[in-house]
Amino acid sequence: MNKPPTQSRRQFLQKAALGGALAGTVSLPVLANADKLEFPDDLPEWMRAPGGEFGNYGQPSKHEQQVIRWISANPAAPGNGVSWTPLHDLQGTITPNGLHYERHHNGVPQIDPEQHILLIDGLVDKPISFDVKSLMRYPMVSRTCFIECGGNSNSGWRSNPIQSQAGYAHGLVSNAEWTGIPLKLLLKEAGIQTAAKWVIAEGADAAALNISIPLEKLLDDALLALYQNGERLRPENGYPMRLVLPGWEGILNVKWLRQLRLTDEPIMSRDETSQYTELMPDGSARQFTFINEAKSLITSPSLGMMLPDNPGIYQISGLAWSGRGKITRVEISADGGDSWVDAELQGPVLDKAFTRFSLPWHWQGEYAILQSRATDETGYVQPSREALIENRGKHGFFHYNAIVSWEITEEGDINHVYGF
Numbered sequence: 001m002n003k004p005p006t007q008s009r010r011q012f013l014q015k016a017a018l019g020g021a022l023a024g025t026v027s028l029p030v031l032a033n034a035d036k037l038e039f040p041d042d043l044p045e046w047m048r049a050p051g052g053e054f055g056n057y058g059q060p061s062k063h064e065q066q067v068i069r070w071i072s073a074n075p076a077a078p079g080n081g082v083s084w085t086p087l088h089d090l091q092g093t094i095t096p097n098g099l100h101y102e103r104h105h106n107g108v109p110q111i112d113p114e115q116h117i118l119l120i121d122g123l124v125d126k127p128i129s130f131d132v133k134s135l136m137r138y139p140m141v142s143r144t145c146f147i148e149c150g151g152n153s154n155s156g157w158r159s160n161p162i163q164s165q166a167g168y169a170h171g172l173v174s175n176a177e178w179t180g181i182p183l184k185l186l187l188k189e190a191g192i193q194t195a196a197k198w199v200i201a202e203g204a205d206a207a208a209l210n211i212s213i214p215l216e217k218l219l220d221d222a223l224l225a226l227y228q229n230g231e232r233l234r235p236e237n238g239y240p241m242r243l244v245l246p247g248w249e250g251i252l253n254v255k256w257l258r259q260l261r262l263t264d265e266p267i268m269s270r271d272e273t274s275q276y277t278e279l280m281p282d283g284s285a286r287q288f289t290f291i292n293e294a295k296s297l298i299t300s301p302s303l304g305m306m307l308p309d310n311p312g313i314y315q316i317s318g319l320a321w322s323g324r325g326k327i328t329r330v331e332i333s334a335d336g337g338d339s340w341v342d343a344e345l346q347g348p349v350l351d352k353a354f355t356r357f358s359l360p361w362h363w364q365g366e367y368a369i370l371q372s373r374a375t376d377e378t379g380y381v382q383p384s385r386e387a388l389i390e391n392r393g394k395h396g397f398f399h400y401n402a403i404v405s406w407e408i409t410e411e412g413d414i415n416h417v418y419g420f
């Protein structure tokens with residue numbers, strides 16, 4: 001599984017020449033059941049008696065109970081940890097609210113919305129504050145975007161590829177439709193002084209997490225979000241209000257937001273100095289890397305699944321996203337990166353949001369390495385792991401966005417490998 005690339009593996013892949021295997025012209029009826037062309041004599045039990053009750057708030061089918069966020073909490077510091085979105089179990093592009101990933105530094109505060117206020121002060125003409133009721137009277141806009149933790153996928157820095165399902169290694173990213181008030185509206189109401197360049201955002205959790213954000217971003221496309229996929233924010237995602245900074249790393253999307261203080265310089269808080277600042281190979285430090293660069297991930301087939309038919313037809317499907325704009329291209333390789341074929345992008349392709357890609361694959365039962373590679377509208381191409389490490393060194397912890405490789409064995413098993 002973690003074996004180093006060998007000559008024979010490479011030769012193997014070359015023999016498995018792609019030919020038409022990824023070409024996308026396969027006829028679908030081969031997957032239909034030939035042996036179930038009549039219903040069984042007995043009606044199933046759910047058709048013989050009236051069904052269940054109405055529900056005040058819906059829950060997934062009991063047959064889908066394995067579709068969960070995976071929790072990696074820090075036992076040494078309760079309330080500090082993450083839960084991962086099961087990207088490998090989901091389709092489409094919207095993350096259901098109950099499955100949005102979580103990252104808390106000190107637990108989920110149980111905020112009474114009646115008592116919560118947002119204070120805007122510092123380098124403003126007049127400090128102002130809002131309660132939830134007053135904010136509800138503002139004009140709101142909706143936008144769909146992903147939020148991704150800067151630490152997502154960071155197991156990729158390890159010397160051996162971890163054998164976790166796609167979402168449990170890369171699911172500190174989720175995509176939702178956020179509705180709220182453009183921040184520029186609220187900041188302008190306070191009157192921005194010319195000396196103001198940064199905004200220190202603070203949350204109302206026990207961590208009172210605070211972080212510096214360039215004022216420019218808040219005047220651009222930032223939202224004070226009150227709704228998430230049509231309903232009020234979930235407590236774990238910032239109820240009653242949070243910052244949403246499309247395309248910018250998770251930590252800046254301050255949850256349970258209670259203060260925006262305008263300043264002329266960053267505050268140099270914990271999460272922009274001891275964290276999120278990284279040593280580069282030349283000894284310099286990389287700081288204030290706000291943007292999540294383009295990335296993609298094949299979610300199906302992926303680790304934990306099996307390819308039951310050998311040979312068989314499979315839909316390769318996955319997600320791509322970029323903090324710099326729209327995804328313009330996703331390529332797929334089945335031979336460890338020697339040859340690439342363009343996947344289909346499912347529309348609408350939105351700015352700084354998940355884009356679903358797919359490509360039919362006629363697997364002939366050969367050894368294969370599946371990879372996806374995203375390009376965004378700035379022309380940025382997702383790097384190989386080799387290139388990423390060459391550029392960033394081995395001491396990285398954040399912003400890992402290299403190509404992910406799934407090894408398909410001749411038996412149809414799937415492993416995570418580092419490719420060649």
Ligand SMILES: Nc1nc2c(c(=O)[nH]1)N[C@H]1C(S)=C(S)[C@@H](COP(=O)(O)O)O[C@H]1N2
Nearest residue numbers: 101102103104105149203209237250251255
């Ligand atoms: N107040 C506060 N805001 C916070 C955090 C926190 O612990 N406290 N975690 C940050 C981090 S590191 C991330 S990745 C995102 C996670 O948002 P989510 O839990 O809604 O997915 O929130 C950010 N905002």
Ligand SMILES: [Mo]
Nearest residue numbers: 149150250251
């Ligand atoms: Mo994060």
